[in-house]
Amino acid sequence: MRKTLLIGAISLFSLNAYSQNIVEPEFIGECMLLKSDQSTTLLEKHMTQTRSAMNAGMVLTGFGSVKAKLQIEGCCSATKISSGDDIQFIVRAVDNNTDPMAIIKVFEFDSNKKFRRAEMASINTFGTTKTNKLHYLAFTGKKYGQSSYLITLRDKPAG
Template identity: 45%
Template sequence: MKKTFILIPLLLLLVSTAAAQENVTVAEPEFIGEVLVVDENGSAELLEKQTVLVQTRMGAGVYLAGIGKAKTKILLDGAAAPTRLKSGDRFRFIIKAVDNKTDPMAIISIFSLKATKKNRSAEISSVSTFGSVKSNKLQYLPFTAAKHGESSYLITLKEQPAGEYGITVRNPNHEDEKQMIVSSFAIE
């Protein structure tokens, strides 16, 4: 009988220790919209944030013949994000929002950026003179999310393809946000 009482607490301790190793114990970022990347050892790094430039360009045909297409892109300075992650490594993101009551798919976007020698960009919409409008052309990375702390989400990517990426966090309480802030990282 005494052996049973000793074994049960020991088993509970082992199970809770294994579960604790799975949990992330990193504190939430300080400000809304900030993103931490956490590696499997629990080390955390704040991702670079930039206010993006929104640029709309029209093809030469629009100027010459009134026929063509206009594209709107977001631009980030620099050819590469300073935070470089390895594909296949186990890492997660902690993203602070206004609260963690909203479905994270509605407010968090993780999307691909095209890198050039000078900057990184993503096309957000295009419109042709014949009325064809294509908006939200971003290529998104799928993720799973769990609540973390009082107002953050713990994000795990479902896929880790190589490339440059951006993360945005929208505030569901504001209908007209004035600036787009993008946190960036890369997977090699």
């Protein structure tokens, strides 16, 4: 009996020694940056504003377009990534049984000194509406841990 318990304890210890230490975000919807040294950083969250604006032609002559944009205050993120590093994120979901391409969207913002913006839709005087104008970035997704995804960006935009 002692030998069986000893063998069982050694087996459990060896399994724990070789097991992967999986770090997942604490809450659903949170996102962590996976650094090249395998450490992680929780990404900050921002409240977005929806902004719509007419171009000068629309104001002066009645011809032009109106654009709807997402806006985030501040020029840039506090999290910095080296240009040579792969960009990988760990995103927590309810579970990881769904195709990540169906539930996760990564898109680019245009930035200036005061804010970041991404155009969602536009409509012109003649009634032409263009929706889903966000510039999506290509990525691959794999299951990670119990209920997260490992997202690897294929595109590496500057900024």
